[in-house]
Amino acid sequence: MALEWVALGYAAGAEAIMLLFLTLPGFDRIRRGMISVVRSALKPLLSVVPFCLFLLMDIYWKYETRPTCEQEHSCTPTEHLRHQKSIIKSQRNGILIASALLLYWLLFSVTSLVIRVDQLSQRIEKLKRQE
Template identity: 60%
Template sequence: MALEWVVVGAAAGAEAVMVILLTLPVGNPLRKGLISGSRSLLKPFLSVVPFCLFLILDIYWKHDARPRCKLTGEACTAAELLRYQKAVVKSQRNGLLVGAALVFYWLLYSVTHMVARMEKLSERVEKLENQE
């Protein structure tokens, strides 16, 4: 099960790096390469979305099937209580990782299309200036 979290973490990291690179002010040839690279990565990174939805269901199932151990009511040993708390923290961490992967994909998609449109508009402005 740890491999799927490594994959989601790597995808979220790659998406974050691409968003940062797209928003940096760089030269025109490098920007065109970044735009084409991020456009080509959008389709493979789209597979992250259903994978994250599956992982959200996995988190929910583990949360629902986890034995409850509260301080009041049931008699829990210290080891059981510690195990329960670790499981809660782990599921919260995994939920944040899934959320970050989905948000970074949405940012990468939005920023890529915005930057590509800005490049097309700047090319149109240059053509109009050259015609006059």
């Protein structure tokens, strides 16, 4: 299961880097190239959404089937520590899922806004040339 989390982490990192290059001011040449790269990468990156839902279901399944320590003295310290580590890992993975989904949505929204701004600026320049 660790490979799935690494793949999701790389996907979220790639989304963050693309989003950074699209939103930083002063990189107009890079931005124009990044727009085409991001537009072609948005459809394959859409696979992050069902992948995140699958991993969320995995977290839920692990939560539901975990052994419980109903009484304080029924678990050994090792079992209790393993249980606490499992909870922390689940929380970390939940944050990774949320960040990957949020970054994809931001990347999609920012890309569409940047494309719209470029179209409007081209339209303004065309109208200025006509006058």
